[in-house]
Amino acid sequence: MLKKTGVLLSSAILMAGVLSGCNLVSKDTGSSASEGTLKDGKYDPPITITIAKQLDENAGKYINGESLNDNVLTRWGEDKLGIKIETTLLGGDAGSYNTKLRLALTGSEKLPDVLPVYDTALASDLIQSGLVKDITEDVKTFMPDRLKDIYKQYPGTFNPVIKDGKVYGMAISPNLTEGQVMLIRQDWLDKLKLKAPTNIEEFEQVIAAFTNDDPDGNGKPDTYGFDFSGKDSYNTGWVSDSVMIFSAFAGKSLPGQWLNEDGKLAYGSVKPGMKDALAKLRDWYAKGYLNKELATQGAWDALADFTQGKAGIIIGRPWLYGSVKDVEKNVQGATIKIYPTISGISGDKTYQSGQLNDGVFMFNKDFTNMGAFFLYYDKLYDAAFGTGDFKYGYAQGYDYDIVNDEVTFDSTKFNKPLDVVQGVGKMSFTKNSPSVDGTGKSFYELAQGAEPTTGVLMRANAADQTMKEGYVISYENSDVLLPNAFNGPPTKTMQSSWAQLTTMEKETYTKIIYGKEPLEAFDDFVKQWHDKGGTQIAEEVNAWYKNASEVDVMSQMGMK
């Protein structure tokens, strides 16, 4: 008898285990439509806005026992605004976040109220599904003027979310982000009595000397000139970029992105200038001036050679200095100095990819509290404008602190020291803290002698001197930043053929640089590219562009 009871029990337990996985009753995630009324800038009773979130670097690093849904920012929102932010859909990396959002489209779980979307194809899917809201009127009614002034500057950022003259979303804190600069081992330049290069000939001389003239003085040929990554792209846009060389020969046409040439969009990678750039890189690679493993190293991995003192030049955004400055500690006498990128063969500056926004906000069609969203969103901008509650930062002791009446941004000097500052600006629906600093305005103002009186200027002033110089260079060269002219959803032919074309592109480029294929392979690639769908795609992209530029959504949203 006892035996049978045991069997019954154990199989019941097993069964329960099996079935608990198929909980078909979707749990109610708390109705967001609860009507709170706005009194003196606060909702009473408090309302809840549910959001989707891609895991950020705060994960696992919250301090004071805080968590995703209960932290210094969410509590601030509840106390001050009567708005509770609750993450109901959480994805790990970009891929799994997109997949989760797509699965939510099947109706398997409730779509959150606010959806940050970082993928144009997904944005287009969301619009087609009819599950997201047309926000044209809401923007007009609820968006505060200081935000309208920001969005006005970037009308192109609405392109991915416009369909049939309606607006289904908006860019997440649009801002022309800082451009890339050239980081050079100044001690090597000094030792070899060279000047920082300003054009392609000088650049070649410098990387040749860095490779052949033993700049580290150890008597071994273990250094090289130019460190970049070619694994994922020849236009990375953030660090370990090689785009400068391509632009030197092809001007505004850049690999992997579309350029508006007198009203017609054209793809950069197939432009004739690319062949000259590839010829140069091929020559340099053969001579050992370049990162030997550029094809296998991703952008971040490629930093290692520079940090270890093997490479002399690397290109990246000014903050890259913070990530490679270890070389100044690792190698005796090493110093890094930041210079503007070189100019091209035509004498014009070299161009690079500019970023206006990372993703768009979209909203559940049943979400009714757009006013509350904009109230919250606008408050988050306080840190960028240096106003309101967030004069210096978001939370004292988290991303800034006041020690002996002095504001500090160095987390190791806080009253309760931290290893790194907490990303409070990322704790609600923005992936990065909103910024209105452009490509480095605050740094430029400081360099012009402005007193660091506001929070933004103080924060800028707290950066490393070298990095500050980098931002000034970035600000002064804002005109070299070209956002991709095509930011719409993948066109029909793109969906079926784009992967083949990019595979072919990456393979051809890399093989030419490595000398595995003759330079003439480029001509063949261009022909093949057009034959295998490229011509069709270019037509579709231009049709999209014509459509996007014809509708005037800006005035509908009250932004003209």
Place this chain on the structure above:
Amino acid sequence: MKMSKGVTTIAELTKRRTRRVQAKPVVERGKKTPWNKEIRKNWPLYLLCLPALACVLIFSYGPMGGLVMAFQDYKPWLGITGSSWIGLDNFARIFEYEESMQAIMNTLIIAVIKIVAGIIVPVVMAILLSEIRHMGIKKSIQTLVYLPHFLSWVTIAGIMIDVLGLDGGVNHMLGAFGIEPIFFLGDPELFRPTIIISDLWKNFGFGMIVYLAVITGIDPSYYEAAEIDGATRRQQIVHVTLPSMMPMIIVISTLSLGNILDAGFDQIFNLYNPLVYSTGDIIDTYVYRSSLLNGQYGFGTAVGLFKSGISLILIVIAYRIAYKVANYRIF
């Protein structure tokens, strides 16, 4: 030659023995107990089976309904019932492009070599290891070669990129012999061997342990008989050990044929780069880049179904051959 006659008898003996063991339940089944009576009698056993059965139904058979996506232009918000039917378009797309044909070829080449090597190496290693008499050495080798099996490819790929890099340990060693640095992961010629050898290194320990267990299970009296007949060690291996391992080798080979279109996504995805697309891009990585990243689930499902179909056919054929040639039944 003298030996062979006596030994064949031993092999036949084994066969007869196994057949006799297998024969028993067949006789019992012949009695034909009515199923309801049978269940009433053994209900606790059936009850214990139920959770496992439910698992299989829910997690293996349930999702198969989703296979219809392969014939649809699937849109998540329209669901399976609402998405439009496009016939075999998704399957046609698999064969439409040179790149995908190249990927299929790469997959076949890499997978076949992996499967063949994955059978031979563990068998040889198991036999060699079983000949070691010192238990300590035997156990530690066993553990050491089994260990990599538990590491994920992401980890190993990170280590490999470092070790096989132009500045890595392997090239330093080669450099000591005056050999120019070799770009293992960037050379299309060397990429496949690198992939296959590293996969073998990671996984042969598992197969080896299975075969070792088989060898341990061989009746010592065969060896004694062989020794009395004057067989050398090598002859014992060829005529006793190997024939006794044959059933297990056949099972594992047959089952691994199902992986003929599986060249190892995790491994290749973490190690490949544009330089080696021509020899290293496999179906899975190709599909990942061309469809899953864009949420084209219909195409992804079609490829999955295509792969399953081929695997099923191959397994059935291999099973038939195993039955005909070796008179061996798995099921």
